[in-house]
Amino acid sequence: MANTASIIERSEVEEIFSELGLTGVLSGALGKDWNKHPAGAKLTSINPSTGTGLAEVLCATEDDYENIVRDSETAFETWRMTPAPLRGDVIRKFGDALREHKDALGKLISLEMGKIYSEGLGEVQEAIDICEFAVGLSRQMYGKTMHSERPEHRMYEQWHPLGMIGIITAFNFPCAVFTWNAAVASVCGNTMVWKPSEKTPLISIAMMKIAQKVFEEAGHPGVMGMIISPDSKLGEKMAADKRFKLISATGSTRMGRSVAQVVAERFGKSILELGGNNALIVMDDADMDMALRAVAFGAVGTAGQRCTTTRRVLVHESVENELVEKLVKVYGSINIGDPLDKDTLMGPLIDRISVDHMQNALTKIKEQGGKVICGGDVLEGKGFFVKPAIVLCQKPIPMMKEEVFAPILYITPIKDVKEAVHIQNDVPQGLSSAIFTNSMQKAEWFLSHKGSDCGIANVNIGTSGAEIGGAFGGEKETGGGRESGSDAWKAYMRRQTCTLNWGAELPLAQGVEFI
Numbered sequence: 001m002a003n004t005a006s007i008i009e010r011s012e013v014e015e016i017f018s019e020l021g022l023t024g025v026l027s028g029a030l031g032k033d034w035n036k037h038p039a040g041a042k043l044t045s046i047n048p049s050t051g052t053g054l055a056e057v058l059c060a061t062e063d064d065y066e067n068i069v070r071d072s073e074t075a076f077e078t079w080r081m082t083p084a085p086l087r088g089d090v091i092r093k094f095g096d097a098l099r100e101h102k103d104a105l106g107k108l109i110s111l112e113m114g115k116i117y118s119e120g121l122g123e124v125q126e127a128i129d130i131c132e133f134a135v136g137l138s139r140q141m142y143g144k145t146m147h148s149e150r151p152e153h154r155m156y157e158q159w160h161p162l163g164m165i166g167i168i169t170a171f172n173f174p175c176a177v178f179t180w181n182a183a184v185a186s187v188c189g190n191t192m193v194w195k196p197s198e199k200t201p202l203i204s205i206a207m208m209k210i211a212q213k214v215f216e217e218a219g220h221p222g223v224m225g226m227i228i229s230p231d232s233k234l235g236e237k238m239a240a241d242k243r244f245k246l247i248s249a250t251g252s253t254r255m256g257r258s259v260a261q262v263v264a265e266r267f268g269k270s271i272l273e274l275g276g277n278n279a280l281i282v283m284d285d286a287d288m289d290m291a292l293r294a295v296a297f298g299a300v301g302t303a304g305q306r307c308t309t310t311r312r313v314l315v316h317e318s319v320e321n322e323l324v325e326k327l328v329k330v331y332g333s334i335n336i337g338d339p340l341d342k343d344t345l346m347g348p349l350i351d352r353i354s355v356d357h358m359q360n361a362l363t364k365i366k367e368q369g370g371k372v373i374c375g376g377d378v379l380e381g382k383g384f385f386v387k388p389a390i391v392l393c394q395k396p397i398p399m400m401k402e403e404v405f406a407p408i409l410y411i412t413p414i415k416d417v418k419e420a421v422h423i424q425n426d427v428p429q430g431l432s433s434a435i436f437t438n439s440m441q442k443a444e445w446f447l448s449h450k451g452s453d454c455g456i457a458n459v460n461i462g463t464s465g466a467e468i469g470g471a472f473g474g475e476k477e478t479g480g481g482r483e484s485g486s487d488a489w490k491a492y493m494r495r496q497t498c499t500l501n502w503g504a505e506l507p508l509a510q511g512v513e514f515i
């Protein structure tokens with residue numbers, strides 16, 4: 001059948017999909033109903049470990065877009081009236097369903113995105129954790145009460161859902177970032193349409209089908225919808241569409257710059273979670289073994305494709321040689337290969353473009369005086385494998401200000417914590433940062449307002465691997481958005497200040513006299 005998308009390789013994907021109970025056409029248009037006759041363009045999901053197709057997905061058409069948006073707006077009318085703790089109960093079931101399918105989802109993430117299985121499982125766990133957080137939140141979306149300056153008046157604030165929101169996500173966290181948004185936004189009473197990355201359609205379909213089953217069984221179809229597009233077109237359409245009260249966009253700074261402008265032009269709200277360029281400072285009094293492990297995981301984990309990846313190490317000059325020597329040894333022992341093999345520590349890059357991008361960046365780095373002392377090569381054979389690179393730079397070079405989404409680690413010597421923080425902050429991005437020190441003064445200086453300018457600042461913990469309990473996001477070109485824990489939920493709601501006069505007079509504020 002011409003309009004039937006299929007599993008190309010009779011491989012693990014088929015097994016995983018049947019384990020998840022997902023059979024039939026792989027439709028990238030998931031509204032209230034599973035679209036049985038999708039007519040959109042075919043998109044092939046590529047396995048980055050082999051470079052071959054895993055499955056073909058039929059993308060959403062403009063008509064599908066309209067239908068899914070309409071379903072979502074309709075669903076909002078009943079979902080907003082459902083008490084928050086009951087909404088929380090549906091999210092609890094969503095979390096339970098993710099828990100039940102954790103292994104299969106983790107495997108699918110490894111297959112399609114290329115991160116190692118342990119990290120794939122970790123990503124699903126993050127999704128489960130945020131569901132639990134959202135369940136608790138469903139009984140804690142508190143508003144404040146204030147003392148009115150006028151007698152016999154009561155003043156308080158309350159929080160209402162925004163309406164339909166759009167979620168645009170990147171390829172590198174295809175499961176967790178959707179859930180950060182979806183769990184919190186739905187508990188707040190919103191409905192949502194998700195446009196996942198065109199590079200990870202299968203895990204997105206799996207996640208959405210699991211979510212939709214739970215919502216449908218709870219009597220709330222249409223709360224979650226999804227449109228897969230072979231490129232960014234439908235994402236651009238969402239950004240410009242006034243019906244989306246909030247666009248939560250995760251991806252590159254280039255994408256965020258466009259989304260921010262388009263959404264602001266129509267006075268919509270946005271949450272932007274964009275690129276990072278994270279530094280890890282190692283002082284002379286640091287625990288070297290801890291620092292070493294944190295740098296290795298931060299720089300090599302997820303093949304350098306995390307927004308929080310450690311990209312720069314700023315190390316005290318007295319311990320630079322020791323750190324570099326040990327790090328080169330660790331890099332030499334890292335198994336690169338099939339992300340589903342339990343001995344593998346680093347999988348492939350997402351695609352050929354990323355491999356080329358890394359190679360071009362290394363050429364520029366060398367031109368600018370950076371010394372590549374280890375790795376950087378492209379591995380022969382199938383898939384998009386590279387060796388992680390270490391680059392020594394006596395002083396910062398211009399390339400260090402760019403986020404190259406690949407495992408390139410710069411090491412630069414520093415004399416003291418002030419110089420380190422100055423170099424750390426002297427980049428356009430402001431996501432994650434870390435210092436390794438056993439000095440309370442240096443740690444506190446780093447955490448003070450004169451210290452790190454990033455959204456995340458860690459002491460004796462690396463730059464990557466945040467917990468869901470905190471608000472996640474960064475400053476400057478990282479976009480300023482916050483998602484996940486703490487009070488990030490407030491961005492998914494509108495605040496209303498209410499003043500109630502229960503007296504028989506009509507006093508004006510600030511003592512103003514009128515009629």
Ligand code: NAD
Binds near residue numbers: 252254259274
């Ligand atoms: P990308 O910007 O290429 O794509 C991200 C998403 O945006 C995709 O769904 C894409 O289709 C869509 N898109 C692209 N241009 C658009 C436009 N003009 N309008 C609307 N939608 C558009 O990013 P990527 O390569 O998938 O992911 C890597 C980037 O994401 C890195 O820069 C990384 O740091 C960043 N990231 C940030 C966070 C964070 O929380 N700060 C988390 C994960 C990834």
